[in-house]
Amino acid sequence: MDAARVPVRDVLPHIVVVGVGYVGLPAAVMWAKAGLSVTGVDIDPSIVEGINNGRHHVTGGELDRMLSDPAVRDHLVGSATPVAGDAFIVAVPTPVDYLTKRPDLGAVEAAVRSICPVLTRGNLVVIESTIPPLTTSGLVKELIERETGLKVPEDILLAHCPERILPGAIEHEIVHNDRLIGGIDDASTQAATDLYATFVKGALIPTSATAAETAKIMENASRDVGIALANECALICEKVGVDASEVIALANRHPRVNILxxxxxxxxxxxxxxxxxxxxxxxxxxxxxxxxxxxxxxxxxxxxxxxxxxxxxxxxxxxxxxxxxxxxxxxxxxxxxxxxxxxxxxxxxxxxxxxxxxxxxxxxxxxxxxxxxxxxxxxxxxxxxxxxxxxxxxxxxxxxxxxxxx
Incomplete structure (x- = not known):
């Protein structure tokens, strides 16, 4: 599309992060450290209170240390409801139903619906939550258009930028890991790239929203399959009476084998x-x-x-x-x-x-x-x-x- 149709700002001075838990809070902290004005929105009053007091509701952990940075406290405030801004980041949980194993996107829908009253033409919406393929271009796009009367991407830019962080090394990984920037169109991809470039030192890789959604899930599915293979190896070794750790170490001597x-x-x-x-x-x-x-x-x-x-x-x-x-x-x-x-x-x-x-x-x-x-x-x-x-x-x-x- 023609990027000139949307007034994309060179600088995004006000970021609204909806969902400031294990994923949203580190991102909010990094934008605050970069000098941007950030509002962290959460339905949990203890999280909002903690942000405004410069502490995490789970004290002593990694997120608590990140919040205590004076530079963060100068630029990050907590709120129970979304406020007007330039870019909106949705980082809420996406569990599966315990019995059916179907994705539960209720929190994503609620978060997107909550920002619609304050969205204006030229805003950028980024979904960081892990979501099934086609969710950004389907459910999220349709919800924004229905609730606001604006068009995506002509009026509202939209992208999926999945997180890649490791608990225990959040602050390092959120800065240095490569990030997928999956816009709904080229202008959305560029706007999201500009936003994440304010603190990410890893590569910012442009792609489509659906490719980013699928790649993120395949990363974790690959780990799950690899762990299952290792666990099945352990069961086999128990059956035949050999030590699984030794067998895996021996197999991994092959230059193209890496059993977990x-x-x-x-x-x-x-x-x-x-x-x-x-x-x-x-x-x-x-x-x-x-x-x-x-x-x-x-x-x-x-x-x-x-x-x-x-x-x-x-x-x-x-x-x-x-x-x-x-x-x-x-x-x-x-x-x-x-x-x-x-x-x-x-x-x-x-x-x-x-x-x-x-x-x-x-x-x-x-x-x-x-x-x-x-x-x-x-x-x-x-x-x-x-x-x-x-x-x-x-x-x-x-x-x-x-x-x-x-």
């Missing part, structure tokens, strides 16, 4: 969720993705069975479980398979005390002290701190069962 590490399952808000978005739009073409989900979802049950076997059926057993985050070296407990393992063990009458030195409120002063009198210590998440604490405890620990081998 097996574990107790897949957690977080991305990898176990996103493949279902592709299953929803292409059910006949996603047999492998569905099979990988089945394998990974069964791993907590397998882990719980191994613990019960190690306890030899002891009644009233007490277990100390180390690790609660969904992956190593982070404090994020969302959808963590460690939680499922603990729940399954407790359901059989085993007393489980769970600790994680990286998760606020779940630490311990001395591993040897909390493990005193336990029948078994199980490693659910292999943080380096846990390794160090086990080594420091030496022979003062009960038997240790490693369910997350490196």
């Amino acid at each position: 590490s097996p574990g107790i399952g897949v957690g977080g808000h991305c990898i176990p969720v996103d493949p279902w978005f592709l299953v929803d739009v292409a059910p006949a073409e996603t047999r492998l993705l569905r099979a990988a989900r089945v394998v990974n979802d069964e791993m907590p049950k397998r882990a719980a069975t191994r613990v019960r076997t190690a306890l030899n059926g002891k009644r009233g057993a007490r277990v100390v479980a180390l690790g609660a985050a969904y992956k190593r070296e982070c404090d994020d407990v969302r959808e963590a398979p460690a939680r499922d393992v603990v729940r399954l063990l407790q359901a059989t009458g085993i007393t489980v005390e769970q600790y994680d030195p990286l998760v606020p409120g779940m630490g311990y002063a001395s591993l040897a002290e909390v493990a005193k009198g336990a029948d078994l210590v199980i490693i659910l998440v292999h943080h380096a701190r846990i390794d160090d604490d086990i080594a420091a405890a030496g022979g003062d620990l009960p038997p240790v069962l490693d369910l997350d081998p490196r």
